[in-house]
Amino acid sequence: MKKTVQQAKNGLKGEITIPSDKSISHRAAIFATLARGKSVIKNFSNGQDPKSSLEICKVLGAEVEFQQNRLIIKSDGVLKAPKKVLYCGNSGTTMRLMAGVLAGQNFNSVLTGDESLSNRPMGRIIEPLSLMGAEIKSNNNKAPLEIYKSELRGIEYKSPIASAQVKSAILLAGLFADGKTSFTEEFLSRNHTELMLKYMGAKIETYGLTTTVQKSILNPSEFEIAGDISSAAYFIAAGLIVPNSDLILKNVGLNPTRTGILEVLRQMGADIEVLDERVVSNEVVGDLRVKSSNLKGCEIKGEIIPKLIDEIPIIAVLATQAEGQTVIKDAGDLRNKESDRIKTTVSQLKKLGADIEETKDGMIIRQSKLQGGVEVETFSDHRLAMSLYVAGLLCGCTIDGFEWAGISFPEFDGMFSRLNP
Numbered sequence: 001m002k003k004t005v006q007q008a009k010n011g012l013k014g015e016i017t018i019p020s021d022k023s024i025s026h027r028a029a030i031f032a033t034l035a036r037g038k039s040v041i042k043n044f045s046n047g048q049d050p051k052s053s054l055e056i057c058k059v060l061g062a063e064v065e066f067q068q069n070r071l072i073i074k075s076d077g078v079l080k081a082p083k084k085v086l087y088c089g090n091s092g093t094t095m096r097l098m099a100g101v102l103a104g105q106n107f108n109s110v111l112t113g114d115e116s117l118s119n120r121p122m123g124r125i126i127e128p129l130s131l132m133g134a135e136i137k138s139n140n141n142k143a144p145l146e147i148y149k150s151e152l153r154g155i156e157y158k159s160p161i162a163s164a165q166v167k168s169a170i171l172l173a174g175l176f177a178d179g180k181t182s183f184t185e186e187f188l189s190r191n192h193t194e195l196m197l198k199y200m201g202a203k204i205e206t207y208g209l210t211t212t213v214q215k216s217i218l219n220p221s222e223f224e225i226a227g228d229i230s231s232a233a234y235f236i237a238a239g240l241i242v243p244n245s246d247l248i249l250k251n252v253g254l255n256p257t258r259t260g261i262l263e264v265l266r267q268m269g270a271d272i273e274v275l276d277e278r279v280v281s282n283e284v285v286g287d288l289r290v291k292s293s294n295l296k297g298c299e300i301k302g303e304i305i306p307k308l309i310d311e312i313p314i315i316a317v318l319a320t321q322a323e324g325q326t327v328i329k330d331a332g333d334l335r336n337k338e339s340d341r342i343k344t345t346v347s348q349l350k351k352l353g354a355d356i357e358e359t360k361d362g363m364i365i366r367q368s369k370l371q372g373g374v375e376v377e378t379f380s381d382h383r384l385a386m387s388l389y390v391a392g393l394l395c396g397c398t399i400d401g402f403e404w405a406g407i408s409f410p411e412f413d414g415m416f417s418r419l420n421p
């Protein structure tokens, strides 16, 4: 589908409620299926990816029902052997977290995905799960993953990459393993798994960069899922760079392992105010007020990278409007996302006239005047689709493959239209 975005001439104004966090939604569905009893999840995501996790939970025996905006999951806490292949769609989170859960079960299973997911690296979970005793056959460390029934033992694993998906796969397998499982990462990645498992009564402890888990029974729970800061990021960016904008973004998840974008933007001189900060279901939440601002370039590298990994394409768009230059380093894992996000972001912003160059593990962006009237493409990548839309608000452009935005954020275009009448 081609989408033409018009330049926003009058500034973006108004108040919106940010839709549900996808990372937390995946986990809520999966963890509720592992608990015995009835869990109630308020504000489950509408995105296709969390729905892929939920569909697999149903195949594994969860009873699932929507009542208004509540998702009710009933489970007896013991997964059933699946009668079909488990399809993860486009979702790396579904495949990697489910692999961790399924590795320790008393049955065989197969996980597959769409073309993009079938090209993404799975060795990062196969290797540590195999050290725990899992038996997993793959297509050269890519999906499909055939997972054979095995008995797991705890390990102490030091991960070579800071990845919440890898961490979660190992911790979930640790719930079914004999002995203690500990996972240490180089930099702290998002910690929703740790917070939610603790909330559900698991034996899990974190000290610094190491989390240890033991076999546990999870209690069925009630969750209220915060808004997704990774979805809010597009509105934050648009509010900052479209002149004369003033936006209120309600119900944004502000877990400190996800707020790297706010830290960077403050350093760049952004006018962002946090209002009504509160804690909901063990997660920090707040409202944001964002006003158009003059931004300065900066350097983004090291331990902040996992805290803003999904926001780098939209940060690149912002950086085209920041005085001087912005340098992004240590983000080589972006090449393993839904597209090679270093290559695709750089190539498409270049088409719009950005002064941007690709480096091995990031990019360098200099202040540029974007030029519209061109067609850009999304490479089946939802975050690139949404980032290009925000660039289009500055210069106008046509986006080929815009339908991919629906993978994570079906309400995206409608919400922007309301702020830009």
Ligand code: S3P
Binding pocket: 022, 023, 024, 093, 162, 163, 164, 165, 166, 168, 189, 190, 309, 310
């Ligand atoms: C996610 C972790 C991140 C992120 C992805 C969601 C999660 O991936 O990019 O969109 O929910 O755990 P990595 O753990 O591979 O960095």
